[in-house]
Amino acid sequence: MMKLTIDGEEVEARDGDTVLDAARRAGAEIPELCAHPAVSPYGACRLCLVEVKRNGRTRMAASCCYPVSDGLTVLTKTEKVQRARRGVMELLLARAPESQALRELGASMGVDEPRFPTVTHAERDCILCGLCVNVCREVIGAAAISFAGRGVDRALAAPFLQSADACIGCGACAAVCPVGSIEIRWGDDEVEVPTFGAKVPAARCEECGTPIGSAPFRERVQGQLAAGLSHATELCPSCKQQHAAAGLSRANRGTASTLPASARPVPL
Amino acid sequence: MTTDTATPDLSTAVEAAVEAYAGDPGFLIPMLQDLQADLGYVPAEAARHMADLLHVPLSQLYSVATFYKSLSLVPRGKHLITVCLGTVCYLKGAKEVAARIESQLEVGPRMTTKDGLFTFEPVNCLGMCGLAPVMVIDDDHFTEVRPGQVPDILARYSGKEN
Ligand code: SF4
Numbered sequence: 001m002m003k004l005t006i007d008g009e010e011v012e013a014r015d016g017d018t019v020l021d022a023a024r025r026a027g028a029e030i031p032e033l034c035a036h037p038a039v040s041p042y043g044a045c046r047l048c049l050v051e052v053k054r055n056g057r058t059r060m061a062a063s064c065c066y067p068v069s070d071g072l073t074v075l076t077k078t079e080k081v082q083r084a085r086r087g088v089m090e091l092l093l094a095r096a097p098e099s100q101a102l103r104e105l106g107a108s109m110g111v112d113e114p115r116f117p118t119v120t121h122a123e124r125d126c127i128l129c130g131l132c133v134n135v136c137r138e139v140i141g142a143a144a145i146s147f148a149g150r151g152v153d154r155a156l157a158a159p160f161l162q163s164a165d166a167c168i169g170c171g172a173c174a175a176v177c178p179v180g181s182i183e184i185r186w187g188d189d190e191v192e193v194p195t196f197g198a199k200v201p202a203a204r205c206e207e208c209g210t211p212i213g214s215a216p217f218r219e220r221v222q223g224q225l226a227a228g229l230s231h232a233t234e235l236c237p238s239c240k241q242q243h244a245a246a247g248l249s250r251a252n253r254g255t256a257s258t259l260p261a262s263a264r265p266v267p268l
Numbered sequence: 269m270t271t272d273t274a275t276p277d278l279s280t281a282v283e284a285a286v287e288a289y290a291g292d293p294g295f296l297i298p299m300l301q302d303l304q305a306d307l308g309y310v311p312a313e314a315a316r317h318m319a320d321l322l323h324v325p326l327s328q329l330y331s332v333a334t335f336y337k338s339l340s341l342v343p344r345g346k347h348l349i350t351v352c353l354g355t356v357c358y359l360k361g362a363k364e365v366a367a368r369i370e371s372q373l374e375v376g377p378r379m380t381t382k383d384g385l386f387t388f389e390p391v392n393c394l395g396m397c398g399l400a401p402v403m404v405i406d407d408d409h410f411t412e413v414r415p416g417q418v419p420d421i422l423a424r425y426s427g428k429e430n
């Protein structure tokens with residue numbers, strides 16, 4: 001445990017916390033776009049800027065990547081911080097001018113239109129935060145996409161701008177993207193990620209045949225489940241419910257349950 | 269995955285590059301540089317083969333290959349013309365030198381001539397600012413270049429002297 005001061009209040013934090021973690025717990029509101037609990041900090045968007053004061057020196061830092069330390073003083077809402085964040089927001093809006101999520105966040109910070117030229121509409125609405133790349137690599141383990149190029153040419157891409165063969169159609173990239181720029185089409189036969197030109201077969205409920213997401217993703221999940229639990233991925237939610245209900249009523253009637261012993265409700 | 273798409277020549281080049289560094293993925297950049305030197309560019313099939321051999325995601329390899337200007341994903345011309353457009357060279361007239369090359373060869377930045385002889389690649393600072401403007405063809409350096417010298421310099425490489 002260590003003590004730091006956030007906006008004048010003394011706060012306790014654990015070793016390994018970031019300034020963002022500690023500030024949030026203390027109730028400070030810090031805008032952020034690329035700090036995702038499932039993915040290691042990457043510090044790309046720079047929206048979470050705060051002032052940190054240590055040994056008498058003040059500097060601006062990205063709170064999501066700044067580790068707490070004893071005696072640290074943090075300022076999260078000074079005029080200087082807010083001005084810097086607005087500047088960052090303008091740059092982000094110039095990159096993803098069509099993102100509704102970003103426009104709303106910008107408006108809440110008092111930024112409506114960026115002063116900078118925006119990227120052309122043909123280019124993808126993307127703030128290059130890297131969340132999709134990192135979730136795909138770190139959490140899913142597919143590493144189907146990456147950044148390509150650098151400087152003004154930097155872009156998110158599937159290898160060689162061809163279709164991403166390694167994509168398993170899990171949808172994690174679309175789920176984490178803070179500006180909603182990745183599209184997933186959940187079809188009856190296929191799951192398609194047009195952003196990366198990827199297509200995988202859809203999985204279907206073993207009972208009623210309803211499409212339930214991507215088949216390769218289901219396979220991967222099944223491989224990670226304990227034996228005997230793989231049935232959890234075989235049914236659609238409504239068939240699962242019916243099974244559970246049927247199991248319960250059987251249990252009430254005193255018939256032997258079909259659930260494995262470990263999964264049976266423990267009598268109180 | 270799709271190792272079979274690499275043709276024998278490409279496979280040999282890839283395997284040589286990988287073996288030169290004992291297959292250690294930490295040497296990905298030198299491996300790609302060797303491949304570039306050997307084949308003149310990094311073909312997609314070669315990259316796939318290399319990714320398979322190293323057990324490195326193809327996406328990572330692509331990311332590295334597009335980051336460095338010395339690596340190219342498309343075939344380059346027989347001769348690489350590099351013109352420095354860094355601050356000093358720019359102030360000393362590199363822009364005019366580049367314009368002269370572009371109009372004479374009918375290429376734009378990072379393009380290759382129709383006859384496959386030249387690729388034109390503007391860069392930013394070659395570390396020879398004292399001799400600005402600087403132009404490099406393959407390994408030959410030309411310093412304090414004037415636009416009027418461009419035709420003569422290019423002639424030395426186009427096979428038709430004088
Ligand atoms: S597509 Fe979305 S998640 Fe991926 S880098 Fe761009 S903004 Fe970030």
Ligand code: FES
Nearest residue numbers: 032043045046064
């Ligand atoms: S949330 Fe900290 S840099 Fe994006």
Ligand code: FES
Nearest residue numbers: 352354357394396
């Ligand atoms: S600016 Fe051209 S060599 Fe430095």
